[in-house]
Amino acid sequence: MPTDDIDDLFRSQLDGHPTPPGEALWARLQAATPPPTAAEAQAERLDALFRTALAQHSTPPARALWERLEDEHLRPRKRRPAAWWPVALAAALALLLAAGGAGLWLSSPFGRYHGEPVAQQRAENVRVATSLSDRLHPSSPASPITAKLAASAGSLAADVGSKPQPSSVLAGKNKLPRATPSPTLASTASKANAAAPGLRPKQQTGPARLLDAAAAPTRLVANRPGLPTATDERQSAPVVVKALLPAAEIVPAPATPAPVLATAGELITVDVRNGAAPALRPARAMTAAVAAAAEAPEGRRRLGGRLLQQAGHLVRGERVSLAEVTGLPESLTLHATVGGRSLTKSIQL
């Protein structure tokens, strides 16, 4: 049989010839794909429950949410500048005003260190002395009073009672440093008196207590406007700096004559040391209320400058001096000569 005939034979006999499957074949096929279990059906039902219930569920958002969306995300550039520019402008103006005010304050006399001019304080001290002399000698305003001034080179005693004080000397005194405030020296004088042998502050009676009490009112009177100037004071009453110790025993009464004072008077010198430079200040002869005049060179400097200087010291690790800032002296030395005996007391401020 030719080869082409064999091909046609198989093609014609087998094309479209069905072979029926066996009965078990379908059962086996059914067993290969198991039906969904109860658990799977339950899970599918659960999923459908949530899906259908929540698919179209709407939760109304808060009313402010759209405004937040607009402000923070959709139109942030239109509203924000209007919100912070006025605040920034107000803050800048407040800063400028504060800086200007501070500058005016520092440049004004109120912002400066309240160190009074030498002449003024000298005049105040003169007024104190005059007041004391008035209390001691109310009937003799022109009575001679002895004054001794201890300069840096030593003590200088001058009797200015009988002859007028030369103006050149007064001018020289005006150049002296600023005086220490009288209330401080008043208390210091009390200590000096207490250090004196045989004398206690409690034992001081009469004129001594009167003089102590006279210190503060005298200062108030000196500050009152309308009083004579320092120059007038010096011209009318000579400068008197005198220590009277022990005043309670020596000065018997406010009306005690001047000669008694002159003979009984003892000298107290006060050394005011300011900073490292040992500046021996003129002695301020005191009863209890006589003010001393001492002025540090830094006194005229503005407080801000001194603070900056101390800040610079602090930065450089150098010693910071409170005395330089405040203008107060660092140490105070009292030297009293009572009855031929010399007493020295140093006070470290």
Place this chain on the structure above:
Amino acid sequence: MTETDLIAACVRGEHRAQRQLYDQLAGLMLTVCRRYLKRREEAEEALLLGFAKMFRALPNYRFAGSFEGWVRRIMVNEALMQLRQREMITVSFEEFAQPENLATTPATADTQLQAEDLLALLATLPVGYRTVFNLYALEGYGHQEIAELLGISEGTSKSQLSKARALLQRRLSLAAVTPN
């Protein structure tokens, strides 16, 4: 105004069109966010950030597929981001291992529950269970997609899903027993 016109107006930056689109979709999308985040404030924060992203991405929308589905995917991504920032998506086996949490009875009266009840029920799930269940059962993601999205394996995704279902069925049955 058709949806296409509305989207075009939003792309042009028209305020009224943006507000209209927000009004149309905000409620639906807030529900989506609430399914993932427990607290309403967190869901609203996600909605806010999601809308901001949607408006920014709107010029790139190609009108392929459902616009609502596109926005929904943005919201889901934003909610997942909030979840990552606020709490770790961790698997809590301890809660599931408790005997009282095992599903012993089939859910029967589940259809009687309202949507708010279902949301509250979802909120009781551990965050891992809740996230996988939401993604698979409600969003239609596959386990491979969920694994990539959450950074977990497919097996973990499947086990989280089955445990979430078991826990939900248990609680649904309890809710059916105690209607109030």
